[in-house]
Amino acid sequence: MQRDVMEYDVLIVGAGPAGLSAAIKLKQLALEANREISICILEKGSEVGAHILSGAVIDPIALNELIPDWKEKGAPLNTQVQEDRFLILSKKNSWKIPEFLLPPLMSNHGNYIISLGNLCRWLGEQAEALGVEIYPGFSGFEILYNEDGAVKGIVTGDMGIGRDGHEKPGFAPGMELHAKYTLIAEGTRGSLTKQLEAKFNLRADAEPQKYGLGFKEIWQLTPEKHQAGLVMHSQGWPLDNSTGGGSFVYHLENNMAAVGFVVHLNYSNPYLSPFGEFQKFKSHPTISTMLKDAKRISYGARTINEGGLQSLPKLVFAGGALIGCSAGLVNLPRIKGSHNAMKSGMLAAEAAFEALKESRQHDELSNYPEKLRASWIWQDLDQVRNIKPALSKYGNLLGSIYGGIEMWLQAFEIRLPWTLNHGKADNETLKPASASQRIAYPKPDNSITFDRLSSIFLSNVQHEEDQPCHLKLKDSAIPININLALYDAPEQRYCPAGVYEIIGDSGNERLQINAPNCIHCKACDIKDPTQNINWQPPEGGGGPNYIGM
Template sequence: MQRESMEFDVVIVGAGPAGLSTAIRLMQQAKTAAKELTVCVVEKGSEVGAHILSGAVFEPRALNELLPDWQQLGAPVTTPVTHDDIYLFKDAAKATKLPGFLVPKTMHNSGNYVVSIANLCRWLAQQAEQLGVEIFPGFAASEVLIEEDVVTGILIGDMGLDKHGQPKDSFVPGMELRAKYTVFAEGCRGHLGKQLIQHFKLDAGKSPQHYALGFKEIWDVSAAKHHAGLVVHSAGWPLSADTTGGGYLYHAESQQIVVGLIVDLNYSNPHLNPFEEFQRYKQHPVISQYLSGGKRVSYGARAIAKGGLNSLPKMSFNGGLLVGCDAGTLNFAKIKGNHTAMKSGMLAAETLFNALTQDDNGGKDLTAFADAVKGSWLHEELYCSRNFGPAMHKFGTFWGGAFNTLEQNWFGGKLPFTLKDDTHDYAQLKPAAEAEVIQYAKPDNVLSFDRLSSVYLSNTNHEEEQPCHLKLTDSTIPVAVNLVKYNEPAQRYCPAGVYEIIQDDSNQPKFQINAQNCIHCKTCDIKDPAQNITWVTPEGAGGPNYPNM
């Protein structure tokens, strides 16, 4: 098929914090040097911010460097953290509030802000466009263009295919966007980033990437229950002793509270349902005291890359770079990845600009990027936090937390050894017959809800007549293997009810995929025990439409 093409100096895949910071820094340098540069950002969401979901308590360090006058420019970063409350939840009713000296200093948030990263990205996009960056929302990068083992750009996915992959009357072929260099900033478990890591063997010698599933809801609450800037974190209940993770509740602006639960995806019990654990979490008195009487207005979920330095792949390859959570730059000891993603993008931009100003025709492996990262505070942060996740995985919430408090507060993250976790998250599941069955209460529709009504609040929409973007390598495995051995955990780990076991016409179990419900969290691509599900991008503009997550 003959396709139209456009050429740029740099194409950036993903309009999140990393991608937009890359674009802004590139154009800032071009402006200073009076050099003409063409930079394009492709975003699969219907608008910038539509697919962005983050807690978020925001550390402004990278923003201070990127746009020092961000306050004067009107950045939506206006709610400073006023107070930190850290709890250990013992059970459904009891909790212990931890004094500051028992909390890792990475969890202290003085000087940080409660923000909507989706709205921050919308603002960053405005700054980028003012500098001359072209941003194309609603266009999904479906394939990497690789020629003679060099990345030469991306292919935008075809629009207007039916479920069998055949053109409809509305068919529009995808366009090639070619570039001297392509930056991949798709976020956690980016489907093109995953392919690049495999193709170029970027993770050779590294621990496997580790992940968590993060939930988030936004609630409107009364003025009496709202304390702008209050940050609450918790560990323990409802998660069992062998399931790590934690909860959060942030008092944002406009009498809104954001609440969520993070469940590490190395959990072993196939009966565990992360969505239902989140519903239980909201019932705890420490949390419900703020939510009672309020109204839930938004819901979403997203996987989080939390392997840190031990799992960080080589971030450069012939013709391109990986940045942000596409590589895994999140600092899980802080439960923050936006400032580190932004810094990785800025360092990428500086590396790219140096190459492009040397009459570079592109296509090189910019190994100088690794040196730039290693010489920055980004690497120092990740190095000092390298033991945080492995300690939790090896020792559990209590003893792992004690170890991390000791290492962070007394040794500054610089103990003379490195803990490793070299087991893939998907390989941790026990057979269903060996695991405790968990009984979850029905939703009360006051604090707890079902998945379908939750997905409704995410404004998720896909064109139904299109190829399914959730690909099974072997269609027999869900019933013949996963159902028999693990009671098919996809029924439970998916936060959007995409996967079901139903009965076919012969009264036999059948694996059904409700792809239109998908909120693009990528959990299935990560947790399926057979690694049989591959998430690929649907048509552009499909998926959730988050207003201010």
Template sequence: MTNQELIAQYGPREAMEYDVVIVGAGPGGLATAIRLKQLAAAKGAELSVVVLEKGSEPGAHILSGAVMDPRGLNELLPNWKELGAPLKQPVTSDDILFLNETGSTRTPDFLVPECFHNEGNYVISLGAVTKWLGEQAEALGVEIFPGFTAAEVVYGEDGAVRGVATGNLGVGKDGQPHDGFQLGMELHGKYTVFAEGARGHLGKQLIAKFKLDAGRDPQTYAIGIKELWEVPADKAQPGKVVHTAGWPIADDSFGGGFLYHLEGNKVTLGYVLGLDYQNPWMSPFEEMQRWKTHPAIRAHIEGGKRIGYGARAINNGGLQALPKLVFPGGCLVGCEAGMLNASRIKGSHAAIKTGMLAAEAAFDALQSGRAQDELSAYPVAFAQSWLHAELERTKNFKLWFKKGKLIGNLMTGIEQWLLPKLGVKVPPWTLHGTKPDHLALRPAAEMPKIEYPKPDNKLTFDRLSSVFVSNTNHEENQPAHLTLKDASVPVAINLAQYAGPESRYCPAGVYEFVKNADNSDRLQINAQNCVHCKTCDIKDPTQNIVWVTPEGGGGPNYAGM
């Protein structure tokens, strides 16, 4: 049954009214909620705020490196240390390594570009910080509904966003309701703030409906694949930060590794690969596993135990790819809008800042009786903020690398090292991208096939054992949340022309091509493995895969990530 048929039979949906509805309990969404309640308390105003979170709790679906710049948090909650924020490990040293197959070269400290300096930053679990932010929001009176997906945008008669509807519960794989069926409910707000993270399911729809990306560069992405390790005490170097470039990527694909030492003998490490890579034989997951075997990386984790795994798409389009931030009835914040600073590999401070700016604009509009107006004060405040200035300084970072590694490294050095020394903060030139990531793949026959080594299950692993340590789970009797516009396309086009790249770009083994009884091919979708990284929604060359929300609470349950 379609959603409309279910509503016709079981509806109408119940509705709850709020001043502000926020989709996503990540740093951006929670910062919005906290700032709204702070402003209301300062004015003695009543303000109802609700946050929907598809994960089992705030932080369950959050994945980031992460080295955190506390600037946004300093503004949001200046007393965060007294409040017990889990920022406990300051960065103590920075290494930037250029790897070849067997060795590495460390960049001298005096040549390290400005964007890679981490003095005053903290090595953190962003999931833990997000969970803590959720506690601060609830203490201020914010309602948080974990385990509820925002499955649909609700529009008013005037076409403005009126709120969202949660997903139905108890629908079987066959699309029919079963004994546990429960119709979703609507949450209406005077404003709805979307903070779903990169390539948000609803944000993608809003950008298309309101043409928010008109006249902007296409947004581009990378996939970040991460592991958490517990290492022997003699290998622990709390606060050490390592970034790598070079091997194992053999072509001009944009990629690099990170390795951060947390407190408690923990090491978080991972690999970021731009989703504009051309070779359909490439596997981001396998590149990450191979990267760990390099002597410079192996030395940090050998003898340890892998205790966590996850993957997530991240924005790297820069300032030129930011969509319009507001539309009738709401706005976009954080990585939903593409605010990550790719050169710094940091986005949590940007998410917090944009959440605060959106909250301030919404609160002013609500207090002055302009609740139906578009929140134009938000993009104006963003344009005047330190965050905009920061993104402007690094606006060309990814775009130079689209011209090749040599040019990318050279121009990053010029823009992020030389120009600041000359007193030039913003590059006097602006590059532009023209091609979305899904158009980058070349036919498999034109590209060299890549043979990856088998995992040793000590340092390197396969996908399924990796998904296991991500604590991923979905209710099996539900419609697949990875949908196809045309079921014939994966075999007729993707397999025939690109050798079935979805079986390699997915870091969770969701997609595999199997043989039918007559020896013909078909695509099998193992939706229960999905870690919600959104890579398929971005990289599928035919844009035939559409990621929609599963039942609330499904997906990964990251611990310490």
């Protein structure tokens, strides 16, 4: 097939905080050195920010370094944190942990409550003003290699293929984008990242990556319930002691609040529904009182890297590097990764610029991981490296106590000499349905709690209906013979968008995949017990179109 070919110095896949920061830093370095560097960013969303979802309370440390005059340039950081509140929940009550008992690391003072999607839109404007080419609506489908095996770029997905696999009128083949260096910034569990990890064995020395599934809704509160700058987190109900996770409630400007919930995907009960747990959380008196007479504006979900240092893959390969959530740089107890993502993009940009100055291409940017290890990213992750494995090993109560002690020791520059292991991958943790207890989830009241279909309507999800299913089964028999038989088809419950359904009478069941519902969270790719589901990007521009998330 004849494809158009475009050549660049640096190709970046993903217009999130890491990819955009990398592009901006490269252009800044090029301007300082009076050099020309061609940069292209490929973004699968319909626009920059369309697929971005995060809490988000951002530590501005990386933004301060990248664009020191961001306030004068109108960056959308409008609400500084005014109060930290941490609660322990039972079914009916809540207890506030005094702020002085929380480790200093957990303080959010000096941080900002933002829409990460809006910040990315603004960063996109800054990048384009510097001459970066950004192409939204194009998905990276396949890695391209030189004869010596080095990465030379990517192929974008074909447009205009019917569900039957045949070309429709208006068919357009994907483009080949070639570059001297390719930076992968496609977010959690990216399809290209998986290809690269397999090709270059990048995870040979890493523990399994760990994940959480995060939900977020934007609510417009009544003025008397709104407190601009309030940051509230909770642990406890509705999750049991063996199921990790917790909530966040962030009060933005204009009476808006972000209400969210995270469930760690190493849970063991196949009857658990992360979406259902989120709805139950909102029924807690503390939350339902706040949401009374409020209006839900938007909904979304995405997976989060939680493995930390132990789960970092090798970050470089011949011809490029992994940055941001493609690398896995989230600080779990802080629930923050954007500052590390941005800094990783900046460090990779420095490494790529040095290579280009030396007229190198398609080799390993070996000084990028060296720069990362010497940066504050490494310190940020190192001081919390034991928190996630402690929660998994000891449960929420003892794990949180252990984590609190270790974080307090870190405040006095006391580093414990051991590093705990994660153990199993998240897809390996389910117990058989026969050994698990069913969980009853109340019917939605359509005021504070809702069903999945009405929720995904608020995500503005759109896919071309007549296109091949982007959720591929390696073996079509496994959903019934293994997932249904052993685990009562957990994909029906862990998917936050109602993509997977078992239909048919007993003995004649089959799995129905409602691919147009998909909001690109990747939970199925992560949690499927036999790793039988392979998430691939649909036609570029498909998926959610988040606003203000």
